[in-house]
Amino acid sequence: MPKHVDHRERRETIARALWRVVEQHGLTHATMRNVAREANISLGQLQHYFSSRTAMLSFAMDFASEQNALRVERGLHSLGHPAHPRDVLRLMLTEMLPLHPDARATSRMSAAYVLEALHDDGVHARARDGLLHGRAMVEELVRQAIADGHIDPDRDPVVETDLLLALTGFTTLLELDVIEPQDALAAIDHHLDRLFTPSG
Amino acid sequence: MPKHVDHRERRETIARALWRVVEQHGLTHATMRNVAREANISLGQLQHYFSSRTAMLSFAMDFASEQNALRVERGLHSLGHPAHPRDVLRLMLTEMLPLHPDARATSRMSAAYVLEALHDDGVHARARDGLLHGRAMVEELVRQAIADGHIDPDRDPVVETDLLLALTGFTTLLELDVIEPQDALAAIDHHLDRLFTPSG
Numbered sequence: 298m299p300k301h302v303d304h305r306e307r308r309e310t311i312a313r314a315l316w317r318v319v320e321q322h323g324l325t326h327a328t329m330r331n332v333a334r335e336a337n338i339s340l341g342q343l344q345h346y347f348s349s350r351t352a353m354l355s356f357a358m359d360f361a362s363e364q365n366a367l368r369v370e371r372g373l374h375s376l377g378h379p380a381h382p383r384d385v386l387r388l389m390l391t392e393m394l395p396l397h398p399d400a401r402a403t404s405r406m407s408a409a410y411v412l413e414a415l416h417d418d419g420v421h422a423r424a425r426d427g428l429l430h431g432r433a434m435v436e437e438l439v440r441q442a443i444a445d446g447h448i449d450p451d452r453d454p455v456v457e458t459d460l461l462l463a464l465t466g467f468t469t470l471l472e473l474d475v476i477e478p479q480d481a482l483a484a485i486d487h488h489l490d491r492l493f494t495p496s497g
Numbered sequence: 498m499p500k501h502v503d504h505r506e507r508r509e510t511i512a513r514a515l516w517r518v519v520e521q522h523g524l525t526h527a528t529m530r531n532v533a534r535e536a537n538i539s540l541g542q543l544q545h546y547f548s549s550r551t552a553m554l555s556f557a558m559d560f561a562s563e564q565n566a567l568r569v570e571r572g573l574h575s576l577g578h579p580a581h582p583r584d585v586l587r588l589m590l591t592e593m594l595p596l597h598p599d600a601r602a603t604s605r606m607s608a609a610y611v612l613e614a615l616h617d618d619g620v621h622a623r624a625r626d627g628l629l630h631g632r633a634m635v636e637e638l639v640r641q642a643i644a645d646g647h648i649d650p651d652r653d654p655v656v657e658t659d660l661l662l663a664l665t666g667f668t669t670l671l672e673l674d675v676i677e678p679q680d681a682l683a684a685i686d687h688h689l690d691r692l693f694t695p696s697g
Contacts, residue, residue, distance in 0.1 A: 320615075411673065412523060415520075416522055427675055428670065431680065432670075432675055441539065456683055460684050461672060463664050463665075463670070463684065465669070466663035466665045466666025467666070468666075469611050470628065470632075472614070473611065473624055473628055474563070475629055475632060483656055487656050
């Protein structure tokens with residue numbers, strides 16, 4: 298196996314260890330030392346792969362985003378071709394919510410990263426770029442759905458995109474057991490039904 | 498001044514110091530020692546008012562909720578009587594978002610408390626109770642607006658309540674400068690316009 302693949306794999310193993318620490322104990326406990334222990338390697342070995350906690354956090358966040366995108370991609374394959382834009386948006390939205398263990402791990406990593414961003418300019422810039430990228434993808438989907446007649450052309454694509462992204466607000470309600478998963482899914486379906494009804 | 502009033506005032510002063518630490522440096526730094534320093538008192542004095550970090554955090558969160566409710570109450574006074582339910586909901590939603598310094602302080606305190614709740618059963622129960630209380634208030638408003646003919650009776654009050662609360666998802670988009678305050682307000686207004694249009 299080429300050395301760079303092994304290097305990448307070790308970094309991913311460390312990233313998953315960091316996710317577990319964040320998920321089970323919170324970002325406060327995601328020190329280099331604790332992550333090394335969770336990954337079952339020495340602190341020195343960890344430092345070989347990441348020169349700083351920030352570098353480790355950023356890689357773990359990028360990896361979380363990639364894994365999220367991969368889950369969406371796999372979901373799209375099972376939707377058939379061409380997938381209806383309503384189903385694509387539903388998949389993207391629901392994979393961002395803590396509705397199953399993998400999604401919960403990446404969702405908690407993401408929430409922790411956002412809080413870290415408030416006090417670190419570098420993290421802020423990276424987190425912002427990630428969200429802007431996701432926002433642009435959703436807006437492109439909405440604009441295409443309008444062009445294809447799936448959404449009423451009177452709808453404002455910018456406003457509709459922002460309202461769709463705001464639905465990630467279900468994360469807190471789900472994490473605190475204020476609503477059940479089926480409540481969040483029902484609400485998202487209602488929202489999408491109204492968006493994709495030309496008279497709505 | 499009666500002693501219990503002084504006691505309450507000191508606790509509120511400490512709570513505001515904790516908010517500042519959370520807002521400027523994050524929850525990780527909200528130790529008893531750092532909060533005492535920010536409040537300009539000794540650690541011993543702080544411990545006289547709060548026996549543990551968790552007790553201090555919980556008081557600071559309750560105080561944040563109270564201050565939020567107070568801002569909404571003041572806003573209601575300027576709306577006139579009787580206030581239209583659309584305006585009441587708009588006020589409640591926008592005061593939960595980090596759109597001005599006071600709201601940003603309580604919003605960040607709340608976000609930090611939610612993350613703490615994921616790893617502390619006691620905090621989880623308290624945070625959940627607070628959100629359930631807020632959810633019940635919004636649902637009551639929605640049900641009354643349906644009864645009064647302001648919202649189409651075909652709308653499901655539970656789904657509409659959940660969709661309204663999900664709009665707090667704008668918090669992350671605002672904190673990371675992904676959208677501007679006017680974008681969030683425009684989207685909230687669009688959502689409320691459709692909710693309060695009987696044909697919508």
